Amino acid sequence: MFYLNEDLDTKNRYDPAKFMEYSEFCHDILTSKFINDIPVAASAGYKSVQYNEGKPDKLSYDLYGSTQFWWIILLYNKLLTDIELTSDMTILYPLLSELEESYFRLKSLNTAEQRSVSSDNEFVVQRIVQVETVKIVNMTGSYVAPEVPAGDMDGVNRTFLLTYTPIDGTLTLILNGLVLTEGASADFTISGKTLTMNTIPISTDNFNARYLTLDI
DSSP states (O other): OBBBOOTTSSTTTTTTTGGSSETTTEESHHHHHHHHHHGGGGGEEEEEEOGGGHHHHHHHHHSSSGGGGGHHHHHHTTTTSGOOOOOOOOOEEEOOHHHHHHHHHHHHHHHHHHHHOTTTTHHHHOOEEEEEEEEEEEEEEEEEEEOBBBBSSSSSEEEEEEEOOOOOOOOEEEEETTOOSSSSTTEEETTTTTEESSOOOTTTTTEEEEEESSSO
């Protein structure tokens, strides 16, 4: 089973080529763990195709704020081509938090498999299930998810605190199923454990963080 090609330099995090083994001038969809997991991911809801007929990329942007999930939407609905996406359809789409968790899980499994080739005893993957948090311990740190940042979700407060300091580039903030963008003119900034939100959550929002840390 193929997990994840972390060495492949792609523009999009969810480029399908990252999740498939390349051999004999083609990508092998049958051995992809991620692709096999897509149909069983929890659903975020329904969406009428309407004016997005034949345009899974536009549908992906409407649902996730990014076009990169177009192929996942097709597979989740057992569609082989964009032509099968018709205006009279109502499709299901997976929770982004499920895709993110699967991504990090594959990354950990990939690292574990690589290490086990050189030594069966050198590397241990430990999964600790707690009431609120899952931690996956690996060579690059501990994966923390899902964590609700500490702070008042009152539509006014902009400052939130994480339990640990994320490794640079590993933090994913999710608000109501959508991945937030880091940047002074975007959704949030981070300094150490402190988040400063430009997109301010309210009490009814689903707000959580996923990241790797070396603090554990």
